[in-house]
Amino acid sequence: MIWRASVLTLFPAMFPGPLGTSLAGRAMERDLWSLESRDIRGFATDRHRTVDDTPFGGGAGMVMRPDIVDAALSGFDDGRPMIYLTPRGRPLTQPRVRALAAGPGVVLLCGRYEGVDERVIAARGLEEVSIGDYILSGGEPAALVLLDACVRLLPGVMGAAESADEESFAAGLLEYPHYTRPAIWQERAVPEVLLSGHHAAVAAWRRAEAERVTRERRPDLWAKYHSQSATGAVAPAPLAP
Ligand code: SAH
Numbered sequence: 001m002i003w004r005a006s007v008l009t010l011f012p013a014m015f016p017g018p019l020g021t022s023l024a025g026r027a028m029e030r031d032l033w034s035l036e037s038r039d040i041r042g043f044a045t046d047r048h049r050t051v052d053d054t055p056f057g058g059g060a061g062m063v064m065r066p067d068i069v070d071a072a073l074s075g076f077d078d079g080r081p082m083i084y085l086t087p088r089g090r091p092l093t094q095p096r097v098r099a100l101a102a103g104p105g106v107v108l109l110c111g112r113y114e115g116v117d118e119r120v121i122a123a124r125g126l127e128e129v130s131i132g133d134y135i136l137s138g139g140e141p142a143a144l145v146l147l148d149a150c151v152r153l154l155p156g157v158m159g160a161a162e163s164a165d166e167e168s169f170a171a172g173l174l175e176y177p178h179y180t181r182p183a184i185w186q187e188r189a190v191p192e193v194l195l196s197g198h199h200a201a202v203a204a205w206r207r208a209e210a211e212r213v214t215r216e217r218r219p220d221l222w223a224k225y226h227s228q229s230a231t232g233a234v235a236p237a238p239l240a241p
Contacts, residue, residue, distance in 0.1 A: 003033040003154050004080065004105035007143050008072050008114050010051065012037040014140045015097045019147055027157040035147070040064075043071040054115050062113040066120035069109065082126050085139035085146070089128030091217065092146060094169040096129075099198075100146075110139030114171055122239035123216060172225040173214045176206040 012130070015037040019025065027033055041049050045068075052062035059143065066125055076082065083106055090096075100106055109126065131142045152158055168175040179190040193205045215222045 001104065003101070003146055003151075004082075005033065005035045005150075006105075006107045007035065007037045007110065008040050008069075008108065008138075009037055009110040009138075009140055009143070010040050010136070011110075011140055012039045014144075017144060019151070022159060024148060024151045027151055027154065029070040030156070032154050032156055033151050040068065040072045043068050055114065060114075063153055064111060064113060064116040066117035066123070066206055069116050069120045072121065073109070073120075076107045078104075079105050080105045081130050082109070082124060083146070084109045084111065084116065084121055085131070085142040086111060086128050087130050087133070087135055088115075089130040090102070091130050092131065092149070094149075095229060097146070097149040097235040098153060101150040106146070106150070108139070108143040109144050112138045164190060171210070172221065172228065174218060174221070176209040176213070 009015070016025070016028065016035050019035065020028065024033075028035065041051055044051050050065075051068050052064050053063065055063050073082065080104065081100065085108060103135075120126075129146065133146050133198050136142060151166060158164060164170065164174065179194060183190050183195065191205065196202070211222075214225065
């Protein structure tokens with residue numbers, strides 16, 4: 001069965017956008033996944049097609065109405081996770097992306113203004129997901145990010161040349177550095193071990209580099225990786241064949 005993405009947005013013209021090109025676009029043409037966008041404004045009931053209103057309690061900005069958002073979500077309760085993209089959500093991680101890619105697809109709700117009325121989040125049991133600790137003007141770029149991360153993992157989308165097994169986060173570490181030709185560029189040489197042809201030595205160097213980079217740049221990931229490998233909860237995955 002085809003992996004289905006449905007996006008609820010006030011700006012349907014933003015989709016598929018960048019996902020219509022390159023890897024994701026080719027995968028869509030090959031029917032490995034599908035994308036439909038639904039205009040939330042189509043569910044407004046008044047003459048002016050209003051979707052938002054002022055916040056109870058006062059304050060700046062507008063809030064998307066629960067009745068309109070709920071109507072826009074109707075018909076999508078088909079077992080796919082329903083996700084509201086919001087900076088208040090759980091940060092998106094590669095394990096969550098992997099789980100979503102392994103499922104039937106997603107229904108994504110993109111907010112605008114100050115966001116959506118809390119009651120429709122509760123009534124629909126929406127999963128709240130953030131793509132990072134910063135504020136976008138709308139959920140649409142966040143939806144594109146989530147979909148890009150999922151689609152590349154769908155079976156048949158990436159070739160062997162683009163394997164996902166070794167990349168950052170696959171083993172709980174950031175990835176080791178990459179080098180290609182020329183072997184010397186602006187007087188900078190490639191690390192010698194990579195030219196040695198010794199596969200075991202290359203693998204050991206890559207693992208050491210992955211650990212160094214993770215330790216230096218992401219103490220949070222390093223602590224997690226360390227505690228998990230110390231308790232044997234996860235065996236460190238090989239970084240190279
Ligand atoms: N007032 C809100 C921000 C609203 S931003 C707050 O302070 O939490 C408007 C919309 O953009 C949100 O409803 C959400 O759908 C989207 N958005 C903004 N930043 C996001 C992020 N980091 N991750 C996911 N969605 C985000």
